Amino acid sequence: MSDNPIRILIAKPGLDGHDRGAKIIARALRDAGLEVIYTGLRQSPMMIVEAAMQEDVKAIGVSILSGAHQVLVPRIINLLHEKGLGHVPLLVGGIIPENDVDELFQLGVAGVFGPGTSTSDIVSLVQDVVSSNKNKINYSA
Amino acid sequence: MSLTKQIISGDRRALAQALTLIENDDHSSQHILTDVYRHTGCAHLIGITGIPGVGKSTLINSLAKLMRKSGDKLGLLAIDPSSQFSQGAILGDRIRMKDLLGDEGIFIRSMASRGVLGGLSSTTAAAVDLLDAAGFDRVIVETVGVGQSEVDIASNAQTSIVVLCPGLGDSIQAAKSGILEIADIIVINKSDYPEVNLTKSYLREMIDIGSAAQTSGSETQNIIDDINEKLDTDSSIWEVPIITTVATTGEGIGDLFEQLLAHYEHIKSTGEIIRRRHSRLRAIFESQLRKQLYTKLSQMLSEDYCLRQLEVIMERETDPYTAATNCIKHFETNYIGDED
Numbered sequence: 001m002s003d004n005p006i007r008i009l010i011a012k013p014g015l016d017g018h019d020r021g022a023k024i025i026a027r028a029l030r031d032a033g034l035e036v037i038y039t040g041l042r043q044s045p046m047m048i049v050e051a052a053m054q055e056d057v058k059a060i061g062v063s064i065l066s067g068a069h070q071v072l073v074p075r076i077i078n079l080l081h082e083k084g085l086g087h088v089p090l091l092v093g094g095i096i097p098e099n100d101v102d103e104l105f106q107l108g109v110a111g112v113f114g115p116g117t118s119t120s121d122i123v124s125l126v127q128d129v130v131s132s133n134k135n136k137i138n139y140s141a
Numbered sequence: 142m143s144l145t146k147q148i149i150s151g152d153r154r155a156l157a158q159a160l161t162l163i164e165n166d167d168h169s170s171q172h173i174l175t176d177v178y179r180h181t182g183c184a185h186l187i188g189i190t191g192i193p194g195v196g197k198s199t200l201i202n203s204l205a206k207l208m209r210k211s212g213d214k215l216g217l218l219a220i221d222p223s224s225q226f227s228q229g230a231i232l233g234d235r236i237r238m239k240d241l242l243g244d245e246g247i248f249i250r251s252m253a254s255r256g257v258l259g260g261l262s263s264t265t266a267a268a269v270d271l272l273d274a275a276g277f278d279r280v281i282v283e284t285v286g287v288g289q290s291e292v293d294i295a296s297n298a299q300t301s302i303v304v305l306c307p308g309l310g311d312s313i314q315a316a317k318s319g320i321l322e323i324a325d326i327i328v329i330n331k332s333d334y335p336e337v338n339l340t341k342s343y344l345r346e347m348i349d350i351g352s353a354a355q356t357s358g359s360e361t362q363n364i365i366d367d368i369n370e371k372l373d374t375d376s377s378i379w380e381v382p383i384i385t386t387v388a389t390t391g392e393g394i395g396d397l398f399e400q401l402l403a404h405y406e407h408i409k410s411t412g413e414i415i416r417r418r419h420s421r422l423r424a425i426f427e428s429q430l431r432k433q434l435y436t437k438l439s440q441m442l443s444e445d446y447c448l449r450q451l452e453v454i455m456e457r458e459t460d461p462y463t464a465a466t467n468c469i470k471h472f473e474t475n476y477i478g479d480e481d
Binding site for chain 2: 030033034036037047
């Protein structure tokens, strides 16, 4: 059934307290018809991966403005693989210096959004990433 | 191993995936529900409802921590509203349930209401059954923040908790039909706010008047006394307790848990639980009938047929009421024809 809403987790990992960006993204995704599970501030990588597992989301978006992306993103990706959720695309938004973007892609991040990215770009990338990932998810009962 | 066996054996990821299939009404969902049905019926089903912002999620956060101390495994379903315009939703109940992550004895799932107006989503009952079969001792459903009349939770829960806070209105608000009628336990959260005693007395009055209105033949002055006497002597009557809490500090949560256990014991000892199970299953059965009948009807009545009917209605050769009756006749004929 292709018309089921896409469920996505939006999370703020680590200690930064600026969630306006994450809230705007959550709102834009909601207005595009997605179901956004928003978990609030100061989430550890473990909390994010656990929530993604329980909610069975089709994608995870994290907003990082603290500069800790090189620490937090590898931990989230490792935990996703440990929990058998390696197929769930991880998208990263926030203050990510140009020089770090390639490193994040090499870790397996599906998309990086810096300041100024339009919300419509983000929405369509999320939809693309999820629909191209559909075949990989094994739902055999 | 089948998905159902994985769920029964406590595989949390399998449970999460099955919940998605059920929520999306996937073709395999009926198969899963049929398989798990015989494993259901063990959990204590608790509903928590109340207006938006009254503290339902925070209350669950505190209550769940206490329940975990007594060793109960908990399944939580948190429903939030879908947008009428985009069908999207922001599901934010987890923000208040931060203390519950990382505990293997708790499983939290957020669900969007997906167009249903009664405070739940159309697949909540099925999701409750899955959590029940997965072996959780208590399954707690948090409804959408509701207004006055969204009472679907009552037919889904064995114990319904209605959460209010001080300053919401006077005794007439409390006397109206609606969510207060379904309460087995009333919680006044945010009880560190002013006027908590006024709110409590309005609610107490509402409950006393309700009991008095159900009795007849007593002198008006003596009614309340009679009721109190009756409550003291007749253990088959459940007196709805009003509990004051401050969910953020945990104040009063112990009382709530105690009353929750007392209510569960009460409905078990009086046989009320059988009646509640009966009405819950009846509601599920009837909603399945409606749904399957509607699907069948939509399949059989072609778009062309509906457009033709509309044309005739537009021409004023018939009216929408007769046309609907004719549709059903058309359906019956075709359906019976199919069976032959």
